[in-house]
Amino acid sequence: xxxxxxxxxxxxxxxxxxxxxxxxxxxxxxxxxxxxxxxxxxxxxxxxxxxxxxxxxxxxxxxxxxxxxxxxxxxxxxxxxxxxxx
Numbered sequence: 001x002x003x004x005x006x007x008x009x010x011x012x013x014x015x016x017x018x019x020x021x022x023x024x025x026x027x028x029x030x031x032x033x034x035x036x037x038x039x040x041x042x043x044x045x046x047x048x049x050x051x052x053x054x055x056x057x058x059x060x061x062x063x064x065x066x067x068x069x070x071x072x073x074x075x076x077x078x079x080x081x082x083x084x085x086x
Contacts (some may be wrong), residue, residue: 008054
């Protein structure tokens with residue numbers, strides 16, 4: 001899970017930077033304002049979604065549950081004996 005979170009954060013940061021640079025480029029050079037604005041806005045949106053996805057994946061860390069377990073009780077409802085291999 002940690003590798004996925006780091007990958008999402010890295011790609012999200014890359015998309016955020018590319019989106020911001022695209023919007024700055026549109027503000028400076030208006031020749032491709034519509035296309036640059038759509039591209040920059042899309043990149044920013046994807047970067048934000050990846051950032052929040054990385055936060056969500058980080059909250060799914062189950063290593064402590066797997067290591068420590070969760071206390072509980074159980075009731076055996078049925079059982080079957082296995083035959084011995086010869």
